[in-house]
Amino acid sequence: MSANPLSCATCPVRSRAACSALREEERGELARIGHHQRLRRGQTLFAAHDEPAHCATLISGALKISSFGEDGTERILSLVHPAGFIGEMFAPVADHQIVALTDSKLCVFSKRDYERAVERFPALGRALLRRSAEDLFESRALIDLLGRRSSLQKVSGMLLAMARAASDSPCHPAATFDLPVTRGEMAGMLGLTIETVSRQLSKLERDGLIHRSGTRGIEIVDAARLGRLGG
Amino acid sequence: MSANPLSCATCPVRSRAACSALREEERGELARIGHHQRLRRGQTLFAAHDEPAHCATLISGALKISSFGEDGTERILSLVHPAGFIGEMFAPVADHQIVALTDSKLCVFSKRDYERAVERFPALGRALLRRSAEDLFESRALIDLLGRRSSLQKVSGMLLAMARAASDSPCHPAATFDLPVTRGEMAGMLGLTIETVSRQLSKLERDGLIHRSGTRGIEIVDAARLGRLGG
DNA sequence: CGTGCTATTGACGAGACTCAACGAAAGTGG
DNA sequence: CCACTTTCGTTGAGTCTCGTCAATAGCACG
Numbered sequence: 401m402s403a404n405p406l407s408c409a410t411c412p413v414r415s416r417a418a419c420s421a422l423r424e425e426e427r428g429e430l431a432r433i434g435h436h437q438r439l440r441r442g443q444t445l446f447a448a449h450d451e452p453a454h455c456a457t458l459i460s461g462a463l464k465i466s467s468f469g470e471d472g473t474e475r476i477l478s479l480v481h482p483a484g485f486i487g488e489m490f491a492p493v494a495d496h497q498i499v500a501l502t503d504s505k506l507c508v509f510s511k512r513d514y515e516r517a518v519e520r521f522p523a524l525g526r527a528l529l530r531r532s533a534e535d536l537f538e539s540r541a542l543i544d545l546l547g548r549r550s551s552l553q554k555v556s557g558m559l560l561a562m563a564r565a566a567s568d569s570p571c572h573p574a575a576t577f578d579l580p581v582t583r584g585e586m587a588g589m590l591g592l593t594i595e596t597v598s599r600q601l602s603k604l605e606r607d608g609l610i611h612r613s614g615t616r617g618i619e620i621v622d623a624a625r626l627g628r629l630g631g
Numbered sequence: 632m633s634a635n636p637l638s639c640a641t642c643p644v645r646s647r648a649a650c651s652a653l654r655e656e657e658r659g660e661l662a663r664i665g666h667h668q669r670l671r672r673g674q675t676l677f678a679a680h681d682e683p684a685h686c687a688t689l690i691s692g693a694l695k696i697s698s699f700g701e702d703g704t705e706r707i708l709s710l711v712h713p714a715g716f717i718g719e720m721f722a723p724v725a726d727h728q729i730v731a732l733t734d735s736k737l738c739v740f741s742k743r744d745y746e747r748a749v750e751r752f753p754a755l756g757r758a759l760l761r762r763s764a765e766d767l768f769e770s771r772a773l774i775d776l777l778g779r780r781s782s783l784q785k786v787s788g789m790l791l792a793m794a795r796a797a798s799d800s801p802c803h804p805a806a807t808f809d810l811p812v813t814r815g816e817m818a819g820m821l822g823l824t825i826e827t828v829s830r831q832l833s834k835l836e837r838d839g840l841i842h843r844s845g846t847r848g849i850e851i852v853d854a855a856r857l858g859r860l861g862g
Numbered sequence: 863c864g865t866g867c868t869a870t871t872g873a874c875g876a877g878a879c880t881c882a883a884c885g886a887a888a889g890t891g892g
Numbered sequence: 893c894c895a896c897t898t899t900c901g902t903t904g905a906g907t908c909t910c911g912t913c914a915a916t917a918g919c920a921c922g
Contacts, residue, residue, distance in 0.1 A: 465771075467771075467775055473779070475774075475775055475778045475779070477771040477774050477775060478771065478774075488764055488767075488768070496771075518757065519753065519757075522750065522753040522756060525753060525756040525757055525760060526749065526750075526756055528760055529756060529759055529760050529763060532760060532763040532764060532767060533719055533763060535767055536719075536763060536766055536767050536770060537719070539767060539770035539771060539774065540696075540698075540708040540709065540727075540770060542774055543706075543708050543709075543770065543773055543774055543777065544698055544706055544708060546774060546777035546778065546822060547706045547707075547777065547819070547820070547821075547822040548704070548706070548819070548822040548823070548824075549822075550909080550910095551909080551910065582868070582869090583868070583869060583870095584868080584869095588778070588779075589778075590778075591777060591778035591779040591780075592779070592910080592911090593779075593910075593911055593912080594868085594869075594870095595869095595870080595871085595910090595911075595912085596909095596910060596911075597869095598869060598870055598871080599870080599871080599910095601869095601870095602870070602871080614919090615868070615869065615918080615919080779911095781877075781878095782877080782878065813899095813900070813901090814900070814901060814902095815900080815901095823878080823879090824878075824879060824880085825900085825901075825902095826878090826879075826880085826901095826902080826903085827877095827878060827879075829901060829902055829903080830878095830902085830903080832901095832902095833902075833903085845887090846886080846887075846900075846901065
Protein backbone atom coordinates (compact mmCIF):
# COMPACT_ATOMS: atom_id res chain seq x y z
CA MET A 401 0.00 0.00 0.00
CA SER A 402 1.87 3.02 -1.25
CA ALA A 403 1.37 6.17 0.77
CA ASN A 404 1.86 8.75 -1.90
CA PRO A 405 0.63 12.19 -1.01
CA LEU A 406 -2.53 13.01 -2.91
CA SER A 407 -2.16 15.38 -5.77
CA CYS A 408 -5.65 16.60 -6.46
CA ALA A 409 -4.51 19.20 -8.97
CA THR A 410 -3.79 16.59 -11.63
CA CYS A 411 -6.47 14.12 -10.61
CA PRO A 412 -8.45 13.00 -13.67
CA VAL A 413 -11.69 12.77 -11.74
CA ARG A 414 -11.33 15.93 -9.69
CA SER A 415 -14.32 17.48 -11.42
CA ARG A 416 -16.65 14.51 -11.01
CA ALA A 417 -15.77 12.72 -7.79
CA ALA A 418 -17.43 13.38 -4.47
CA CYS A 419 -14.55 15.58 -3.32
CA SER A 420 -15.21 17.99 -6.17
CA ALA A 421 -17.95 19.49 -4.04
CA LEU A 422 -15.37 20.81 -1.62
CA ARG A 423 -13.65 24.14 -1.65
CA GLU A 424 -9.94 24.29 -2.30
CA GLU A 425 -8.80 24.32 1.31
CA GLU A 426 -11.34 21.73 2.40
CA ARG A 427 -10.16 19.38 -0.28
CA GLY A 428 -6.63 19.96 0.87
CA GLU A 429 -7.60 18.78 4.29
CA LEU A 430 -9.27 15.71 2.88
CA ALA A 431 -6.18 14.99 0.84
CA ARG A 432 -4.13 14.97 4.01
CA ILE A 433 -6.07 12.06 5.49
CA GLY A 434 -6.12 9.96 2.35
CA HIS A 435 -3.57 8.24 0.19
CA HIS A 436 -3.26 6.65 -3.20
CA GLN A 437 -3.44 2.95 -3.80
CA ARG A 438 -2.81 0.93 -6.89
CA LEU A 439 -4.64 -2.28 -7.64
CA ARG A 440 -3.56 -4.72 -10.27
CA ARG A 441 -6.09 -6.59 -12.31
CA GLY A 442 -7.64 -9.28 -10.15
CA GLN A 443 -6.53 -7.87 -6.82
CA THR A 444 -9.24 -7.45 -4.26
CA LEU A 445 -9.83 -4.25 -2.35
CA PHE A 446 -12.19 -5.57 0.26
CA ALA A 447 -12.89 -9.24 0.66
CA ALA A 448 -16.22 -10.69 1.66
CA HIS A 449 -16.79 -10.73 5.43
CA ASP A 450 -14.23 -8.04 5.99
CA GLU A 451 -15.46 -5.33 8.23
CA PRO A 452 -14.51 -2.62 5.79
CA ALA A 453 -12.52 0.02 7.62
CA HIS A 454 -11.81 2.02 4.51
CA CYS A 455 -13.60 3.80 1.76
CA ALA A 456 -12.28 5.12 -1.50
CA THR A 457 -12.83 7.03 -4.69
CA LEU A 458 -11.87 5.28 -7.88
CA ILE A 459 -9.50 7.38 -9.96
CA SER A 460 -8.89 5.14 -12.94
CA GLY A 461 -9.58 1.58 -13.97
CA ALA A 462 -12.66 -0.42 -13.10
CA LEU A 463 -13.87 -2.49 -10.17
CA LYS A 464 -16.59 -5.00 -9.67
CA ILE A 465 -18.73 -5.58 -6.61
CA SER A 466 -19.83 -9.17 -6.35
CA SER A 467 -21.43 -11.60 -3.99
CA PHE A 468 -21.06 -15.34 -3.87
CA GLY A 469 -23.77 -17.94 -3.70
CA GLU A 470 -23.50 -20.96 -1.46
CA ASP A 471 -22.23 -22.97 -4.38
CA GLY A 472 -19.43 -20.47 -4.84
CA THR A 473 -20.69 -18.99 -8.08
CA GLU A 474 -19.95 -15.33 -8.42
CA ARG A 475 -22.67 -12.79 -8.92
CA ILE A 476 -21.67 -9.32 -10.01
CA LEU A 477 -23.88 -6.70 -8.43
CA SER A 478 -22.34 -3.58 -9.80
CA LEU A 479 -19.41 -2.10 -11.63
CA VAL A 480 -17.51 0.88 -10.33
CA HIS A 481 -16.20 3.38 -12.83
CA PRO A 482 -13.80 6.28 -12.33
CA ALA A 483 -15.13 8.91 -9.90
CA GLY A 484 -17.22 6.21 -8.26
CA PHE A 485 -17.21 5.92 -4.52
CA ILE A 486 -16.70 2.65 -2.65
CA GLY A 487 -17.46 1.96 0.94
CA GLU A 488 -20.93 1.17 2.08
CA MET A 489 -20.82 3.81 4.73
CA PHE A 490 -23.87 2.66 6.57
CA ALA A 491 -25.02 -0.50 4.90
CA PRO A 492 -25.57 -3.69 6.82
CA VAL A 493 -22.48 -5.81 6.68
CA ALA A 494 -22.60 -7.16 3.19
CA ASP A 495 -20.80 -10.20 1.93
CA HIS A 496 -19.60 -8.26 -1.03
CA GLN A 497 -16.22 -8.60 -2.57
CA ILE A 498 -14.63 -5.74 -4.45
CA VAL A 499 -12.10 -6.69 -7.09
CA ALA A 500 -10.23 -4.76 -9.74
CA LEU A 501 -11.21 -5.65 -13.29
CA THR A 502 -8.29 -3.75 -14.73
CA ASP A 503 -5.29 -2.09 -13.17
CA SER A 504 -6.76 0.69 -11.09
CA LYS A 505 -5.84 3.67 -8.98
CA LEU A 506 -7.80 4.73 -5.94
CA CYS A 507 -7.90 7.42 -3.35
CA VAL A 508 -8.30 5.58 -0.06
CA PHE A 509 -9.46 6.92 3.29
CA SER A 510 -10.02 5.43 6.66
CA LYS A 511 -13.71 5.21 7.19
CA ARG A 512 -13.54 6.93 10.55
CA ASP A 513 -11.58 9.83 9.15
CA TYR A 514 -13.92 10.16 6.26
CA GLU A 515 -16.99 10.13 8.44
CA ARG A 516 -15.49 12.90 10.47
CA ALA A 517 -14.82 14.82 7.29
CA VAL A 518 -18.44 14.38 6.26
CA GLU A 519 -19.56 15.84 9.55
CA ARG A 520 -17.24 18.77 9.17
CA PHE A 521 -17.97 19.45 5.51
CA PRO A 522 -21.68 19.13 4.82
CA ALA A 523 -21.07 19.63 1.12
CA LEU A 524 -19.20 16.35 1.09
CA GLY A 525 -22.19 14.59 2.55
CA ARG A 526 -24.42 16.03 -0.12
CA ALA A 527 -22.00 15.01 -2.82
CA LEU A 528 -21.96 11.49 -1.45
CA LEU A 529 -25.72 11.51 -1.47
CA ARG A 530 -25.71 12.47 -5.09
CA ARG A 531 -23.25 9.71 -5.91
CA SER A 532 -25.34 7.26 -3.98
CA ALA A 533 -28.41 8.29 -5.90
CA GLU A 534 -26.54 7.72 -9.12
CA ASP A 535 -25.44 4.30 -7.96
CA LEU A 536 -29.02 3.54 -7.10
CA PHE A 537 -30.04 4.64 -10.53
CA GLU A 538 -27.42 2.42 -12.08
CA SER A 539 -28.53 -0.50 -9.97
CA ARG A 540 -32.08 -0.03 -11.08
CA ALA A 541 -30.97 0.10 -14.66
CA LEU A 542 -29.33 -3.25 -14.11
CA ILE A 543 -32.47 -4.61 -12.51
CA ASP A 544 -34.35 -3.37 -15.51
CA LEU A 545 -31.90 -5.22 -17.70
CA LEU A 546 -32.19 -8.43 -15.73
CA GLY A 547 -35.95 -8.48 -15.62
CA ARG A 548 -37.90 -10.28 -18.25
CA ARG A 549 -35.80 -9.81 -21.31
CA SER A 550 -34.35 -12.26 -23.77
CA SER A 551 -30.66 -13.02 -23.65
CA LEU A 552 -30.18 -11.03 -26.83
CA GLN A 553 -31.76 -7.97 -25.25
CA LYS A 554 -29.67 -8.39 -22.14
CA VAL A 555 -26.42 -8.55 -24.05
CA SER A 556 -27.39 -5.57 -26.19
CA GLY A 557 -28.31 -3.57 -23.13
CA MET A 558 -25.04 -4.37 -21.46
CA LEU A 559 -23.05 -3.30 -24.50
CA LEU A 560 -24.86 0.01 -24.48
CA ALA A 561 -24.23 0.45 -20.78
CA MET A 562 -20.55 -0.28 -21.30
CA ALA A 563 -20.40 2.17 -24.18
CA ARG A 564 -21.92 4.82 -21.98
CA ALA A 565 -19.50 4.07 -19.17
CA ALA A 566 -16.51 4.06 -21.51
CA SER A 567 -17.30 7.53 -22.74
CA ASP A 568 -16.35 10.59 -20.74
CA SER A 569 -19.44 12.48 -21.74
CA PRO A 570 -22.46 10.79 -20.33
CA CYS A 571 -24.73 11.89 -23.13
CA HIS A 572 -23.16 10.20 -26.10
CA PRO A 573 -21.81 6.68 -25.78
CA ALA A 574 -18.45 5.65 -27.15
CA ALA A 575 -18.60 4.04 -30.59
CA THR A 576 -15.60 1.86 -29.98
CA PHE A 577 -14.24 0.60 -26.70
CA ASP A 578 -12.82 -2.34 -24.81
CA LEU A 579 -15.02 -4.43 -22.57
CA PRO A 580 -13.71 -4.21 -19.02
CA VAL A 581 -15.09 -7.64 -18.26
CA THR A 582 -14.53 -11.18 -19.41
CA ARG A 583 -17.35 -13.16 -20.94
CA GLY A 584 -17.77 -14.97 -17.69
CA GLU A 585 -18.15 -11.74 -15.77
CA MET A 586 -20.59 -10.44 -18.31
CA ALA A 587 -22.56 -13.62 -17.99
CA GLY A 588 -22.47 -13.28 -14.22
CA MET A 589 -23.94 -9.80 -14.37
CA LEU A 590 -26.69 -10.72 -16.76
CA GLY A 591 -27.63 -13.97 -15.14
CA LEU A 592 -26.66 -15.93 -18.22
CA THR A 593 -23.99 -18.44 -19.09
CA ILE A 594 -20.76 -17.78 -20.91
CA GLU A 595 -21.99 -19.74 -23.86
CA THR A 596 -25.19 -17.79 -24.24
CA VAL A 597 -23.35 -14.47 -24.05
CA SER A 598 -20.92 -15.66 -26.65
CA ARG A 599 -23.70 -16.83 -28.94
CA GLN A 600 -25.59 -13.57 -28.72
CA LEU A 601 -22.46 -11.55 -29.39
CA SER A 602 -21.85 -13.71 -32.44
CA LYS A 603 -25.41 -13.12 -33.54
CA LEU A 604 -25.10 -9.36 -33.08
CA GLU A 605 -21.98 -9.40 -35.22
CA ARG A 606 -23.56 -11.66 -37.84
CA ASP A 607 -26.50 -9.27 -38.08
CA GLY A 608 -24.18 -6.30 -38.47
CA LEU A 609 -24.98 -4.45 -35.26
CA ILE A 610 -21.48 -4.64 -33.84
CA HIS A 611 -17.98 -5.61 -34.82
CA ARG A 612 -15.58 -7.48 -32.56
CA SER A 613 -11.83 -7.05 -32.64
CA GLY A 614 -9.93 -9.39 -30.41
CA THR A 615 -11.82 -10.74 -27.45
CA ARG A 616 -12.49 -7.43 -25.71
CA GLY A 617 -12.73 -4.83 -28.43
CA ILE A 618 -16.21 -3.74 -29.44
CA GLU A 619 -17.23 -1.40 -32.21
CA ILE A 620 -20.84 -0.36 -32.36
CA VAL A 621 -21.90 -0.31 -35.98
CA ASP A 622 -25.64 0.19 -35.78
CA ALA A 623 -26.37 1.99 -32.53
CA ALA A 624 -29.98 2.57 -33.48
CA ARG A 625 -30.90 -1.08 -33.87
CA LEU A 626 -28.83 -1.96 -30.81
CA GLY A 627 -30.72 0.61 -28.82
CA ARG A 628 -34.00 -0.77 -30.01
CA LEU A 629 -33.01 -4.12 -28.58
CA GLY A 630 -31.32 -3.13 -25.36
CA GLY A 631 -32.65 0.33 -24.51
CA MET B 632 -54.19 16.56 -1.28
CA SER B 633 -55.07 17.09 2.38
CA ALA B 634 -52.93 19.61 4.20
CA ASN B 635 -53.07 18.18 7.68
CA PRO B 636 -50.44 19.50 9.99
CA LEU B 637 -47.81 16.88 10.69
CA SER B 638 -47.99 15.19 14.04
CA CYS B 639 -44.58 13.65 14.51
CA ALA B 640 -45.26 12.61 18.07
CA THR B 641 -47.55 9.79 17.02
CA CYS B 642 -45.84 8.94 13.76
CA PRO B 643 -45.28 5.19 13.50
CA VAL B 644 -41.99 5.60 11.71
CA ARG B 645 -40.59 8.45 13.76
CA SER B 646 -37.79 6.26 15.06
CA ARG B 647 -36.71 4.90 11.70
CA ALA B 648 -37.34 7.51 9.03
CA ALA B 649 -34.75 10.01 7.88
CA CYS B 650 -36.21 12.74 10.06
CA SER B 651 -35.47 10.68 13.17
CA ALA B 652 -31.91 11.97 12.94
CA LEU B 653 -33.10 15.46 13.80
CA ARG B 654 -33.39 17.03 17.18
CA GLU B 655 -36.81 17.89 18.50
CA GLU B 656 -36.89 21.49 17.38
CA GLU B 657 -35.32 20.75 14.02
CA ARG B 658 -37.94 18.16 13.33
CA GLY B 659 -40.58 20.67 14.26
CA GLU B 660 -39.25 22.97 11.63
CA LEU B 661 -39.28 20.20 9.04
CA ALA B 662 -42.84 19.37 10.02
CA ARG B 663 -43.85 22.93 9.26
CA ILE B 664 -42.81 22.66 5.62
CA GLY B 665 -44.36 19.26 5.01
CA HIS B 666 -47.85 17.84 5.03
CA HIS B 667 -49.58 14.51 5.04
CA GLN B 668 -50.97 12.84 1.99
CA ARG B 669 -53.07 9.76 1.60
CA LEU B 670 -52.85 7.50 -1.39
CA ARG B 671 -55.40 4.88 -2.20
CA ARG B 672 -54.37 1.58 -3.68
CA GLY B 673 -53.47 2.10 -7.30
CA GLN B 674 -53.04 5.86 -7.12
CA THR B 675 -49.80 7.21 -8.48
CA LEU B 676 -47.59 9.60 -6.57
CA PHE B 677 -45.31 10.60 -9.38
CA ALA B 678 -45.96 9.60 -12.94
CA ALA B 679 -43.28 8.82 -15.48
CA HIS B 680 -41.82 11.91 -17.15
CA ASP B 681 -42.95 14.16 -14.35
CA GLU B 682 -40.28 16.47 -13.18
CA PRO B 683 -40.76 15.46 -9.58
CA ALA B 684 -41.05 18.58 -7.48
CA HIS B 685 -41.71 16.72 -4.30
CA CYS B 686 -40.16 14.14 -2.08
CA ALA B 687 -41.68 12.14 0.70
CA THR B 688 -41.27 9.70 3.53
CA LEU B 689 -43.63 6.74 3.52
CA ILE B 690 -45.48 6.43 6.81
CA SER B 691 -47.63 3.39 6.19
CA GLY B 692 -48.62 1.19 3.30
CA ALA B 693 -46.39 0.21 0.40
CA LEU B 694 -45.32 1.73 -2.91
CA LYS B 695 -43.71 0.41 -6.02
CA ILE B 696 -41.24 2.11 -8.30
CA SER B 697 -41.53 0.86 -11.82
CA SER B 698 -40.41 1.61 -15.33
CA PHE B 699 -42.13 0.75 -18.56
CA GLY B 700 -40.66 -0.89 -21.61
CA GLU B 701 -41.46 0.30 -25.08
CA ASP B 702 -44.07 -2.40 -25.35
CA GLY B 703 -45.73 -1.01 -22.25
CA THR B 704 -44.89 -3.89 -19.97
CA GLU B 705 -44.27 -2.82 -16.43
CA ARG B 706 -41.01 -3.52 -14.69
CA ILE B 707 -40.90 -3.09 -10.95
CA LEU B 708 -37.55 -1.76 -9.85
CA SER B 709 -38.10 -1.47 -6.16
CA LEU B 710 -40.62 -1.52 -3.39
CA VAL B 711 -40.85 1.21 -0.80
CA HIS B 712 -41.75 0.23 2.74
CA PRO B 713 -42.67 2.41 5.70
CA ALA B 714 -39.88 4.80 6.70
CA GLY B 715 -38.60 4.66 3.15
CA PHE B 716 -37.75 7.88 1.36
CA ILE B 717 -38.95 8.75 -2.11
CA GLY B 718 -37.59 11.43 -4.35
CA GLU B 719 -34.51 10.91 -6.36
CA MET B 720 -32.93 14.03 -5.06
CA PHE B 721 -30.16 14.17 -7.57
CA ALA B 722 -30.75 11.34 -9.98
CA PRO B 723 -30.98 11.90 -13.68
CA VAL B 724 -34.59 12.34 -14.64
CA ALA B 725 -35.86 8.82 -14.54
CA ASP B 726 -38.92 7.52 -16.28
CA HIS B 727 -40.02 5.90 -13.11
CA GLN B 728 -43.56 5.72 -11.93
CA ILE B 729 -44.40 5.52 -8.26
CA VAL B 730 -47.69 3.88 -7.40
CA ALA B 731 -49.32 2.81 -4.15
CA LEU B 732 -49.69 -0.93 -3.76
CA THR B 733 -51.94 -0.55 -0.77
CA ASP B 734 -53.61 2.44 0.83
CA SER B 735 -50.73 4.53 2.08
CA LYS B 736 -49.90 7.58 4.09
CA LEU B 737 -46.97 9.82 3.29
CA CYS B 738 -45.19 12.85 4.58
CA VAL B 739 -44.67 15.06 1.56
CA PHE B 740 -42.29 17.95 1.10
CA SER B 741 -41.51 20.27 -1.70
CA LYS B 742 -38.16 19.30 -3.05
CA ARG B 743 -36.80 22.82 -2.82
CA ASP B 744 -37.81 23.17 0.79
CA TYR B 745 -36.35 19.81 1.63
CA GLU B 746 -33.08 20.58 -0.05
CA ARG B 747 -32.83 23.74 1.96
CA ALA B 748 -33.53 21.74 5.09
CA VAL B 749 -30.74 19.34 4.18
CA GLU B 750 -28.35 22.26 3.89
CA ARG B 751 -29.40 23.63 7.20
CA PHE B 752 -29.44 20.34 9.09
CA PRO B 753 -26.42 18.25 8.13
CA ALA B 754 -27.73 15.36 10.20
CA LEU B 755 -30.64 15.10 7.81
CA GLY B 756 -28.27 14.75 4.90
CA ARG B 757 -26.42 11.99 6.68
CA ALA B 758 -29.66 10.20 7.46
CA LEU B 759 -30.66 10.41 3.82
CA LEU B 760 -27.31 8.98 2.90
CA ARG B 761 -27.89 6.08 5.22
CA ARG B 762 -31.33 5.48 3.73
CA SER B 763 -29.88 5.67 0.27
CA ALA B 764 -27.25 3.12 1.18
CA GLU B 765 -29.94 0.83 2.44
CA ASP B 766 -31.90 1.25 -0.75
CA LEU B 767 -28.78 0.44 -2.66
CA PHE B 768 -28.32 -2.64 -0.56
CA GLU B 769 -31.90 -3.68 -1.22
CA SER B 770 -31.46 -3.10 -4.91
CA ARG B 771 -28.40 -5.26 -4.95
CA ALA B 772 -30.25 -7.96 -3.10
CA LEU B 773 -32.84 -7.86 -5.85
CA ILE B 774 -30.15 -8.05 -8.48
CA ASP B 775 -28.77 -11.02 -6.66
CA LEU B 776 -32.20 -12.56 -6.76
CA LEU B 777 -32.66 -11.92 -10.45
CA GLY B 778 -29.33 -13.32 -11.50
CA ARG B 779 -29.02 -16.88 -12.53
CA ARG B 780 -31.50 -18.63 -10.30
CA SER B 781 -34.35 -20.95 -11.00
CA SER B 782 -37.88 -19.64 -10.77
CA LEU B 783 -38.37 -21.61 -7.56
CA GLN B 784 -35.37 -19.92 -5.99
CA LYS B 785 -36.57 -16.52 -7.12
CA VAL B 786 -40.00 -16.98 -5.65
CA SER B 787 -38.57 -18.31 -2.39
CA GLY B 788 -36.19 -15.39 -2.15
CA MET B 789 -38.95 -12.91 -2.74
CA LEU B 790 -41.10 -14.46 -0.04
CA LEU B 791 -38.24 -14.12 2.39
CA ALA B 792 -37.65 -10.52 1.38
CA MET B 793 -41.33 -9.78 1.89
CA ALA B 794 -41.29 -11.47 5.26
CA ARG B 795 -38.35 -9.34 6.28
CA ALA B 796 -40.06 -6.18 5.07
CA ALA B 797 -43.32 -7.07 6.78
CA SER B 798 -41.63 -7.39 10.13
CA ASP B 799 -40.82 -4.36 12.23
CA SER B 800 -37.61 -5.80 13.51
CA PRO B 801 -35.17 -6.26 10.68
CA CYS B 802 -33.48 -9.25 12.26
CA HIS B 803 -36.31 -11.74 12.43
CA PRO B 804 -38.75 -12.00 9.54
CA ALA B 805 -42.48 -12.22 10.04
CA ALA B 806 -43.86 -15.77 10.05
CA THR B 807 -47.18 -14.76 8.63
CA PHE B 808 -48.00 -11.75 6.50
CA ASP B 809 -49.88 -10.47 3.48
CA LEU B 810 -48.17 -10.04 0.17
CA PRO B 811 -48.31 -6.37 -0.81
CA VAL B 812 -48.19 -7.28 -4.47
CA THR B 813 -50.34 -9.14 -6.95
CA ARG B 814 -48.99 -12.18 -8.75
CA GLY B 815 -48.46 -10.07 -11.79
CA GLU B 816 -46.38 -7.56 -9.88
CA MET B 817 -44.40 -10.32 -8.27
CA ALA B 818 -43.77 -11.79 -11.69
CA GLY B 819 -42.71 -8.38 -12.95
CA MET B 820 -40.14 -8.01 -10.21
CA LEU B 821 -38.69 -11.43 -10.67
CA GLY B 822 -38.62 -11.41 -14.42
CA LEU B 823 -41.05 -14.30 -14.60
CA THR B 824 -44.59 -14.76 -15.79
CA ILE B 825 -47.69 -14.87 -13.66
CA GLU B 826 -48.16 -18.52 -14.42
CA THR B 827 -44.69 -19.51 -13.35
CA VAL B 828 -44.99 -17.61 -10.07
CA SER B 829 -48.30 -19.27 -9.41
CA ARG B 830 -46.90 -22.69 -10.15
CA GLN B 831 -43.91 -22.25 -7.87
CA LEU B 832 -46.10 -20.99 -5.04
CA SER B 833 -48.25 -24.08 -5.48
CA LYS B 834 -45.17 -26.23 -5.38
CA LEU B 835 -43.87 -24.55 -2.22
CA GLU B 836 -47.21 -25.20 -0.56
CA ARG B 837 -47.38 -28.80 -1.82
CA ASP B 838 -43.92 -29.40 -0.38
CA GLY B 839 -44.93 -27.93 2.97
CA LEU B 840 -42.66 -24.87 3.01
CA ILE B 841 -45.47 -22.34 3.11
CA HIS B 842 -49.20 -22.15 3.56
CA ARG B 843 -51.45 -19.83 1.59
CA SER B 844 -54.63 -18.31 2.96
CA GLY B 845 -56.62 -16.38 0.45
CA THR B 846 -54.67 -14.96 -2.45
CA ARG B 847 -52.37 -12.68 -0.47
CA GLY B 848 -51.88 -14.33 2.88
CA ILE B 849 -48.65 -16.22 3.38
CA GLU B 850 -47.56 -18.31 6.33
CA ILE B 851 -44.02 -19.51 6.39
CA VAL B 852 -44.01 -23.05 7.68
CA ASP B 853 -40.44 -24.16 7.10
CA ALA B 854 -38.25 -21.07 7.12
CA ALA B 855 -35.07 -23.12 7.12
CA ARG B 856 -35.77 -24.94 3.87
CA LEU B 857 -37.14 -21.76 2.34
CA GLY B 858 -33.94 -19.98 3.27
CA ARG B 859 -31.87 -22.72 1.73
CA LEU B 860 -33.67 -22.12 -1.54
CA GLY B 861 -33.94 -18.38 -1.61
CA GLY B 862 -31.24 -17.10 0.72
C1' DC C 863 6.45 -24.64 -28.77
C1' DG C 864 3.79 -26.29 -25.33
C1' DT C 865 0.61 -24.95 -21.47
C1' DG C 866 -3.25 -22.76 -19.39
C1' DC C 867 -7.02 -19.89 -19.98
C1' DT C 868 -10.71 -17.73 -22.48
C1' DA C 869 -13.84 -17.74 -26.19
C1' DT C 870 -16.57 -19.98 -29.76
C1' DT C 871 -19.62 -23.40 -31.67
C1' DG C 872 -22.62 -27.59 -31.74
C1' DA C 873 -26.00 -31.16 -29.94
C1' DC C 874 -29.21 -32.11 -26.56
C1' DG C 875 -32.49 -31.63 -22.72
C1' DA C 876 -34.71 -29.24 -18.93
C1' DG C 877 -37.12 -25.31 -17.53
C1' DA C 878 -39.76 -21.29 -18.49
C1' DC C 879 -42.99 -18.93 -21.66
C1' DT C 880 -47.26 -19.00 -24.61
C1' DC C 881 -51.82 -20.11 -25.31
C1' DA C 882 -55.99 -21.51 -23.43
C1' DA C 883 -59.50 -22.89 -20.24
C1' DC C 884 -61.36 -22.64 -15.82
C1' DG C 885 -62.18 -21.04 -10.98
C1' DA C 886 -62.15 -17.47 -7.42
C1' DA C 887 -62.49 -12.98 -5.73
C1' DA C 888 -63.68 -8.20 -5.89
C1' DG C 889 -66.10 -4.45 -7.38
C1' DT C 890 -70.72 -2.61 -9.63
C1' DG C 891 -75.31 -1.61 -10.17
C1' DG C 892 -79.83 -2.88 -9.59
C1' DC D 893 -78.54 -8.58 -0.90
C1' DC D 894 -77.84 -10.66 -5.21
C1' DA D 895 -76.70 -11.19 -10.05
C1' DC D 896 -73.34 -9.49 -13.15
C1' DT D 897 -68.94 -8.07 -14.76
C1' DT D 898 -64.16 -7.73 -14.36
C1' DT D 899 -60.00 -8.76 -12.65
C1' DC D 900 -56.95 -12.03 -10.66
C1' DG D 901 -55.27 -16.64 -9.83
C1' DT D 902 -54.67 -21.53 -10.91
C1' DT D 903 -53.82 -25.40 -13.85
C1' DG D 904 -52.73 -27.96 -18.15
C1' DA D 905 -50.51 -28.88 -22.92
C1' DG D 906 -47.23 -27.55 -26.38
C1' DT D 907 -43.21 -24.75 -27.93
C1' DC D 908 -38.94 -22.51 -27.63
C1' DT D 909 -35.27 -20.40 -25.26
C1' DC D 910 -31.44 -21.04 -22.60
C1' DG D 911 -28.45 -24.06 -19.74
C1' DT D 912 -25.54 -28.31 -19.79
C1' DC D 913 -22.02 -31.08 -21.68
C1' DA D 914 -18.39 -31.55 -24.88
C1' DA D 915 -15.17 -30.54 -28.49
C1' DT D 916 -12.45 -27.03 -30.81
C1' DA D 917 -10.18 -22.70 -31.69
C1' DG D 918 -7.67 -18.34 -30.36
C1' DC D 919 -4.39 -15.92 -27.14
C1' DA D 920 -0.95 -14.87 -23.62
C1' DC D 921 2.56 -16.76 -20.97
C1' DG D 922 6.73 -18.84 -20.02
